[in-house]
Each structure stands twice: as C-alpha cells, then as structure tokens.
Amino acid sequence: MTIPAERTRALRWAGEFLRELQKSDHIDPAMKREVQVILRHYPSAQRSRPRRNLVGTRQGSTSGSRRRTCLNVILEPKHTQGNRREAEVLTKALVRAALKHLGLSRRQLATLLCVSETTVGRFARGERCLKPASQQWELALMLVGVYQALCSHVDDDQDQIRLWMCSYNRALNAVPRDAVLTVEGLTRTLNYLTDS
Numbered sequence: 196m197t198i199p200a201e202r203t204r205a206l207r208w209a210g211e212f213l214r215e216l217q218k219s220d221h222i223d224p225a226m227k228r229e230v231q232v233i234l235r236h237y238p239s240a241q242r243s244r245p246r247r248n249l250v251g252t253r254q255g256s257t258s259g260s261r262r263r264t265c266l267n268v269i270l271e272p273k274h275t276q277g278n279r280r281e282a283e284v285l286t287k288a289l290v291r292a293a294l295k296h297l298g299l300s301r302r303q304l305a306t307l308l309c310v311s312e313t314t315v316g317r318f319a320r321g322e323r324c325l326k327p328a329s330q331q332w333e334l335a336l337m338l339v340g341v342y343q344a345l346c347s348h349v350d351d352d353q354d355q356i357r358l359w360m361c362s363y364n365r366a367l368n369a370v371p372r373d374a375v376l377t378v379e380g381l382t383r384t385l386n387y388l389t390d391s
Contacts, residue, residue, distance in 0.1 A: 281327070285335055290318050297372070307334060
C-alpha cells in the first residue's frame with residue numbers, strides 16, 4: 196500500500212526515466228517513437244509536482260451565488276514546511292469533515308491518526324495543528340478527500356453522506372465509517388470513491 200506522496204514520487208521517477216530513454220542513443224528508433232508517444236500523454240516535470248485540492252466550491256442549486264463546501268485551498272507539500280497557515284487549514288478541514296460531516300467520533304478519529312482523544316480535542320479547539328509531511332498529515336488529506344469525493348457524488352447532501360457512511364457497502368465489504376479507521380480501509384474507500 197502506498198501513500199499519495201509515494202505515488203507522486205514514483206510518477207516523477209517514471210517520467211524522468213522515460214525522458215532519459217528518449218535522449219539515449221542506445222535504443223532503436225522504434226523504441227524511441229514508443230517512448231515519445233507515451234511521454235506526449237505524460238505530465239511534464241512541472242505539472243507532475245503534487246498539488247492537492249482539498250475542497251473546491253460549487254454552485255448552489257437554488258441560488259446563483261458560490262457556496263463553500265468546506266475550505267478552498269491548494270496545498271503544495273514543497274511549501275508546507277514551516278507554513279502554519281496551511282497546517283491550520285488542513286486541521287480545521289479534517290475536524291469538520293470527520294467529526295461534523297462523516298459522523299466519526301473523536302475516539303475514532305484519534306484511532307485513525309494514532310493520537311490521543313485529548314489531541315483531537317486540541318485540534319477541534321484550534322490549540323494544536325497537524326505537522327506537515329507527517330503520517331497524520333497524509334491521513335488527514337485522505338480523509339478530507341473521502342469527504343470531498345462523497346460531496347461530489349451526492350451533491351453535498353449531508354444526510355446522504357451520513358447514510359452512506361453508516362450503511363454496509365458491498366464493494367468495500369464493510370461499513371465505510373468502520374473501514375476508514377485503518378490506513379488500508381481509508382485507502383480502499385478513497386480509491387473506491389474516486390474511481391467510481
């Protein structure tokens with residue numbers, strides 16, 4: 196099982212390898228053409244830098260005004276070291292998504308993040324923030340991603356989100372609220388929601 200940062204790193208390495216193959220004089224022209232075709236659809240080095248859009252905005256169904264579904268922020272891990280504002284934003288998004296919208300308890304969130312319930316309480320009160328580039332940071336990004344994917348599937352209907360989280364899912368072979376309490380289950384749930 197890999198985390199998003201590992202997948203991004205692998206994507207970059209594969210791109211660099213293909214670019215090196217394209218420049219090499221030791222491969223036949225047919226292979227070079229194949230590499231060129233693959234690279235045409237491959238993100239450039241700048242585009243493959245990881246960007247995580249936590250939550251976007253969407254049009255309200257009854258009014259023409261823009262409505263915020265959570266927090267509209269783009270995080271670039273390269274700049275997260277030492278940037279307290281981004282840590283505050285992700286921590287707030289995690290608390291709102293997990294405790295308010297997904298229906299997880301503080302104990303369940305603490306279990307997922309491998310922290311104490313007291314620490315989750317400090318997150319909720321804004322007294323403490325997630326540490327950038329930590330395992331908790333990656334898990335928070337994934338859990339907020341689950342909420343964001345659910346919002347897009349059910350048009351931000353909070354009742355439907357809670358119902359989905361509490362109902363048995365055959366594809367996951369579990370109740371999603373229980374599945375997201377482990378790293379493997381959270382990864383499966385996020386992949387299921389983003390692939391469907």
